Amino acid sequence: MHRHEPMAPVNKTPMIGSAEEAVTCIKSGDNIFGMAATPSLLTNAMAAHGKAARLEGCTVYHLHTEGDCPYVTEDCDGIFRTKSFFLGGNVRKATQEGRADYVPIFLSETPRVFRKGIVPLDVALVQVSPPDKHGFCSLGTSVDCTRAALQTARTVIAMINKHVPRTHGDGIIHYTNLDRVVYHDQPLYTSHAKEGSPADDAIGKLIAEHLVVDGATLQLGIGNIPNAVLSQLTDHKDLGIHSEMFSDGVLPLVDSGVVNNSRKTLDRGKLVSTFLVGSQALYDFVDDNPVVDMRDAAYTNDPHVIRQQDRMTAINSAIEVDFTGQVVADSIGTRIYSGVGGQVDFLRGAALSDGGVAILALPSRTHKGLSRIVPAIAPGAGVVTTRAHAHYIITEYGIAYLYGRSLSERAEALIAVAHPDDREHLREEATKRGLRRPASIARRFDLPSFPSVR
Known part of the structure; x- marks a missing residue:
């Protein structure tokens, strides 16, 4: 009962454009999902759009993310409020200062909050591999609750990135399930083990x-x-x-x-x-x-x-x-x-x-x-x-x-x-x-x- 089929083709053609154009669909009060394998081009564009459009009351949900987190900076206070299912170092200070929030939850149940409508999503920001010859993309290194976000979000904005590995399993999504597409090739965040004590x-x-x-x-x-x-x-x-x-x-x-x-x-x-x-x-x-x-x-x-x-x-x-x-x-x-x-x-x-x-x-x-x-x-x-x-x-x-x-x-x-x-x-x-x-x-x-x- 846990196995999910690939997200099959639908009768829709994604809108292709720049990151700045893609994020203009985000409105005040929206619930937004950001995947663990952070599409930083999109999150940077979202933060800039939020300030330029003077958005208010947007909430960003995500698990542990790496790299910069531009929507938790002090100049985004009141525009975006992050609710992390698991804190990374990039949101820890903001959370401890009260500018961001934390949702204690078992990882096994993070997909459920989206699938059950407990957190209705307006927009999901993801990055995927380029479509294969059949039109299927892969979520690569971050399936977690991202698949559930894709299945339930009103609008899916995807960065198609050749550096995203094509992985087998549940993270397969057809290109036509994407609503807005940005093509941008950017190496994934890497982490290297530190010397142990x-x-x-x-x-x-x-x-x-x-x-x-x-x-x-x-x-x-x-x-x-x-x-x-x-x-x-x-x-x-x-x-x-x-x-x-x-x-x-x-x-x-x-x-x-x-x-x-x-x-x-x-x-x-x-x-x-x-x-x-x-x-x-x-x-x-x-x-x-x-x-x-x-x-x-x-x-x-x-x-x-x-x-x-x-x-x-x-x-x-x-x-x-x-x-x-x-x-x-x-x-x-x-x-x-x-x-x-x-x-x-x-x-x-x-x-x-x-x-x-x-x-x-x-x-x-x-x-x-x-x-x-x-x-x-x-x-x-x-x-x-x-x-x-x-x-x-x-x-x-x-x-x-x-x-x-x-x-x-x-x-x-x-x-x-x-x-x-x-x-x-x-x-x-x-x-x-x-x-x-x-x-x-x-x-x-x-x-x-x-x-x-x-």
């Missing part, structure tokens, strides 16, 4: 050695910890990918045959994702590659779909974790930092999978030297993953297994993987909260640190 490397080694089995299907995002995990998997066999995204770290494992998707329960032989961010090498890899299946987020992130993958191994990150296992992942105190994303979708799906493993990984300390294992979450911070969802919490100092454990057992397990210099203080705080077991009881009923999955 010793803590990241230690976390990656722990996960790879203890929690990833041969034949596992992996979900992991972009960043130092996922890359550290991937770099440690060179001796594994028959791994698969079913993820909301993947990046360059997967490519060496595909080349060596470690990732071959041969033992996946669903979509066997396919590397499944809903969006991509990485280098040009990544975009070249996915271009016209039938092994890569780019799917709607309502499919990739549906916990019912995820749980059907045997040995589903979900690896996600966190900002802080309290003694009881509550996980903060989208905010630092009252400041929104990112979003809910697919964390809960995949942690729940993996936990219900046969042989599945639900992992949250984080360095024991922040860059400022503050403990990420805390007695209580920071005032104003939001819980993304509840204490009931948390299974494995991993720092560079070890693995804390929380599933089926009491509050006092959880506190002990988490303190054991905190930074050594923070443990005494954390023990004192646990004692104040009644979360320290008497030593005699602890010895008598002690549980293994974590169950082996290898």
Whole structure:
């Protein structure tokens, strides 16, 4: 029921013109969608049009976007208000200052807000590959909720760009479904992995050695910890990918045959994702590659779909974790930092999978030297993953297994993987909260640190 057919030809001819001409259909009060693979020529033209035409009350919805975000600048205040399903660095300051807004939502449900009419869209700004000989274009690296936006928006403005890779899957749209077309060739935004810290490397080694089995299907995002995990998997066999995204770290494992998707329960032989961010090498890899299946987020992130993958191994990150296992992942105190994303979708799906493993990984300390294992979450911070969802919490100092454990057992397990210099203080705080077991009881009923999955 999740599989969507290509958006077939319709009896319509798109209007071709410049970006400046295309965006003139945007009016005051419009709801506008901007895709993750940002068509910056269109967003720049939209911002300029908004100011020149003195528009008011427009709302822009989008997931994480890269590059400049011209419609959140102070001179666009009152013209456009952004509502992000997931914050990138380009809208973080505006959101924290109150000039932009945040919608907390599971990634699996972002297409639904458009399809159910909860957010009726007037205009969708997208970029697509050039049409093939049959007239079909591809959404390339960003299917996510973009397909749902195309299906429901009153007007679709598309930038046709030869640099957009033609990907297989749900992101296929016929040229005649586009209302206004701008031809402009512009390389996609690229992202390159930063060098990981010793803590990241230690976390990656722990996960790879203890929690990833041969034949596992992996979900992991972009960043130092996922890359550290991937770099440690060179001796594994028959791994698969079913993820909301993947990046360059997967490519060496595909080349060596470690990732071959041969033992996946669903979509066997396919590397499944809903969006991509990485280098040009990544975009070249996915271009016209039938092994890569780019799917709607309502499919990739549906916990019912995820749980059907045997040995589903979900690896996600966190900002802080309290003694009881509550996980903060989208905010630092009252400041929104990112979003809910697919964390809960995949942690729940993996936990219900046969042989599945639900992992949250984080360095024991922040860059400022503050403990990420805390007695209580920071005032104003939001819980993304509840204490009931948390299974494995991993720092560079070890693995804390929380599933089926009491509050006092959880506190002990988490303190054991905190930074050594923070443990005494954390023990004192646990004692104040009644979360320290008497030593005699602890010895008598002690549980293994974590169950082996290898």
